[in-house]
Amino acid sequence: MKKELLKHINLPKDLRQLKVDDLSYLAKELRDFIINIVAAKEGHLGASLGVVELTIALHYVFNTPDDLLIWDVGHQAYGHKILTGRKDIFETNRQLNGISGFPKRSESEYDAFGVGHSSTSISAALGMAIASQLKGENKHHIAVIGDASIASGMAFEGLNHAGVTDANLLVILNDNAIGIDPSVGALKQYLTNVKKGTEKQDNIFEALNFNYSGPIDGHDLPVLLSELERLKSVKGPKFLHVITTKGKGLKQAEENQVKYHAPGKFNAETGELNTTSSEKLAPKYQDVFGETIVELALKNEKIIGITPAMPTGSSLKYMMEEIPDRAFDVGIAEQHAVTLAAGMATQGLIPFCNIYSTFLQRAYDQVIHDVALQKLPVIFCLDRAGLVGEDGATHHGVFDLAYLNCIPNLVIFAPKDAIALRHIMYTVQLGIDFPIAIRYPRGRGHLLDWKQPFKKIEIGKGECLKKGNKIAILSIGTMFKAIEDAISTIDQKDAIGHYDMMFVKPLDLKLLHHIFKTYKAVITIEDGTIVGGFGSSILSFASTSNYKQKVVTLGIEDKFIEHGKIDQLRKLQKLDVLSIKKELENLLLFVESS
Ligand SMILES: Cc1ncc(C[n+]2csc(CCOP(=O)(O)OP(=O)(O)O)c2C)c(N)n1
Numbered sequence: 051m052k053k054e055l056l057k058h059i060n061l062p063k064d065l066r067q068l069k070v071d072d073l074s075y076l077a078k079e080l081r082d083f084i085i086n087i088v089a090a091k092e093g094h095l096g097a098s099l100g101v102v103e104l105t106i107a108l109h110y111v112f113n114t115p116d117d118l119l120i121w122d123v124g125h126q127a128y129g130h131k132i133l134t135g136r137k138d139i140f141e142t143n144r145q146l147n148g149i150s151g152f153p154k155r156s157e158s159e160y161d162a163f164g165v166g167h168s169s170t171s172i173s174a175a176l177g178m179a180i181a182s183q184l185k186g187e188n189k190h191h192i193a194v195i196g197d198a199s200i201a202s203g204m205a206f207e208g209l210n211h212a213g214v215t216d217a218n219l220l221v222i223l224n225d226n227a228i229g230i231d232p233s234v235g236a237l238k239q240y241l242t243n244v245k246k247g248t249e250k251q252d253n254i255f256e257a258l259n260f261n262y263s264g265p266i267d268g269h270d271l272p273v274l275l276s277e278l279e280r281l282k283s284v285k286g287p288k289f290l291h292v293i294t295t296k297g298k299g300l301k302q303a304e305e306n307q308v309k310y311h312a313p314g315k316f317n318a319e320t321g322e323l324n325t326t327s328s329e330k331l332a333p334k335y336q337d338v339f340g341e342t343i344v345e346l347a348l349k350n351e352k353i354i355g356i357t358p359a360m361p362t363g364s365s366l367k368y369m370m371e372e373i374p375d376r377a378f379d380v381g382i383a384e385q386h387a388v389t390l391a392a393g394m395a396t397q398g399l400i401p402f403c404n405i406y407s408t409f410l411q412r413a414y415d416q417v418i419h420d421v422a423l424q425k426l427p428v429i430f431c432l433d434r435a436g437l438v439g440e441d442g443a444t445h446h447g448v449f450d451l452a453y454l455n456c457i458p459n460l461v462i463f464a465p466k467d468a469i470a471l472r473h474i475m476y477t478v479q480l481g482i483d484f485p486i487a488i489r490y491p492r493g494r495g496h497l498l499d500w501k502q503p504f505k506k507i508e509i510g511k512g513e514c515l516k517k518g519n520k521i522a523i524l525s526i527g528t529m530f531k532a533i534e535d536a537i538s539t540i541d542q543k544d545a546i547g548h549y550d551m552m553f554v555k556p557l558d559l560k561l562l563h564h565i566f567k568t569y570k571a572v573i574t575i576e577d578g579t580i581v582g583g584f585g586s587s588i589l590s591f592a593s594t595s596n597y598k599q600k601v602v603t604l605g606i607e608d609k610f611i612e613h614g615k616i617d618q619l620r621k622l623q624k625l626d627v628l629s630i631k632k633e634l635e636n637l638l639l640f641v642e643s644s
């Protein structure tokens with residue numbers, strides 16, 4: 051029966067006017083609303099579909115925004131956004147100048163905490179609960195966290211602290227037994243046993259002093275409502291275990307939960323994915339990594355693959371399928387992944403630790419203390435380096451060059467294309483006595499014919515791609531393509547030289563001296579922050595070597611970059627072909643007039 055309830059709901063106060071019996075109709079409408087918009091505009095799907103009833107129940111029972119509701123990661127918060135004033139602009143989700151795909155404090159008073167990286171919700175909610183206590187406020191503080199996110203170290207740290215407080219904190223475990231890929235680890239097994247009723251040990255969460263209840267069916271609105279209502283009057287830290295189905299309500303999303311985590315465009319009526327064109331495309335860098343590691347590992351038994359919870363995203367799944375005993379998904383545990391790799395390296399193994407650039411931020415101390423300080427030959431494959439697009443500020447991999455640049459012993463390499471990625475992977479597994487970070491972007495390169503025979507790359511050596519006589523462009527990584535295209539559109543092509551420095555660290559000093567002795571101006575281009583990145587190393591080189599040329603540094607400006615298509619964001623950052631062309635033309639005028 052069609053009731054058109056959602057139409058009349060702008061804020062939770064409107065929702066609270068509904069009769070309990072109407073909430074299941076609202077759930078259906080909310081699900082359809084999410085499906086219709088994500089089908090056309092893309093975004094995260096399965097997680098939000100799974101918490102439709104929970105979202106309605108939470109806003110119905112609790113007095114948001116005075117009661118503080120925190121969604122862990124936040125990719126499941128589409129229903130929350132729609133019910134909290136953003137229904138009419140939800141179609142701008144994740145688009146340039148549109149709303150963010152994640153809860154964000156500056157976007158709404160209902161977004162109690164900004165999220166995107168996982169496992170922060172318990173600590174943040176506890177912080178708020180303690181603050182409320184100190185201020186004498188009587189509020190509820192609710193953290194909704196998934197089964198994959200709760201297995202992360204940070205979540206345990208929050209639980210461990212909360213359990214010795216009397217803070218008014220409710221942790222809701224949204225247990226659907228899957229992250230992006232199926233959840234892993236002993237905690238996953240424990241939760242499965244709890245659900246089956248076969249867990250005989252003490253309840254872990256009770257042992258941590260939480261008032262535990264559940265597991266309950268997270269799609270049963272009356273059960274959810276009465277349990278949340280009951281918990282409102284229970285004092286101290288509480289833990290509610292809720293069982294849901296990721297993708298609930300869309301057949302394909304329930305059946306293929308990995309694909310429908312963020313499925314791209316699909317048919318809202320049938321649920322079928324839009325068919326991709328039959329045109330042969332250059333491979334994704336992820337697949338170059340995934341296929342190459344399998345190829346190398348089949349010959350070199352020391353090679354290990356490690357991913358913290360991103361086997362599909364990183365394509366390490368290929369190695370997990372082919373060589374399962376040497377490829378590990380350790381769950382959302384970036385810190386552990388790095389130190390696990392360090393431990394393996396001490397024993398002569400060759401760990402390829404594949405982590406998204408943005409998520410390695412979590413394991414910074416492990417990179418310094420456990421790897422670099424001990425000069426252990428861990429190979430970091432930093433996926434999603436540079437601008438990632440619609441995930442936005444929480445996910446851009448733009449800080450890595452800056453945060454890695456200052457770490458002694460660490461070599462930093464950025465392949466300009468798929469062939470270079472393949473060659474560096476081959477080179478490092480031959481044996482190195484230092485750690486290395488290999489950073490490459492999200493998505494496809496431009497080479498169809500990338501499976502070239504392996505070649506060894508000389509560590510610390512850059513390459514001249516094109517000679518010139520006035521301006522030298524120094525680039526790093528895949529930015530080279532836009533530069534090549536920009537040069538091809540310029541009248542004075544002969545004036546421009548182009549160098550792929552390949553290594554941000556160590557810099558090829560011989561090549562740099564040659565460049566600074568040959569050219570009148572130098573321009574550096576990178577898809578990372580200008581502050582502290584590759585360009586700043588070149589500026590420092592020029593200054594310490596007493597070169598007086600003008601050095602222009604292009605890269606990501608000193609601010610958080612929001613969401614949008616990668617092309618749009620590159621344009622805004624003046625890293626697109628046209629902007630580079632203009633920059634070169636301006637610099638040519640400057641050089642000629644000076
Ligand atoms: C620190 C960090 N590592 C990895 C990710 C990538 N990531 C986003 S969602 C997700 C899975 C979350 O699973 P779960 O907590 O079970 O939530 P569900 O999607 O099942 O609702 C992962 C690994 C992240 N956001 N943050």
Ligand SMILES: CC(=O)[C@@H](O)[C@H](O)COP(=O)(O)O
Nearest residue numbers: 123125166312363434441492
């Ligand atoms: C919510 C989250 O952190 C992930 O789902 C992320 O959006 C994955 O990004 P990719 O699509 O680049 O793998």
Ligand SMILES: [Mg+2]
Nearest residue numbers: 196197228229
């Ligand atoms: Mg889950």
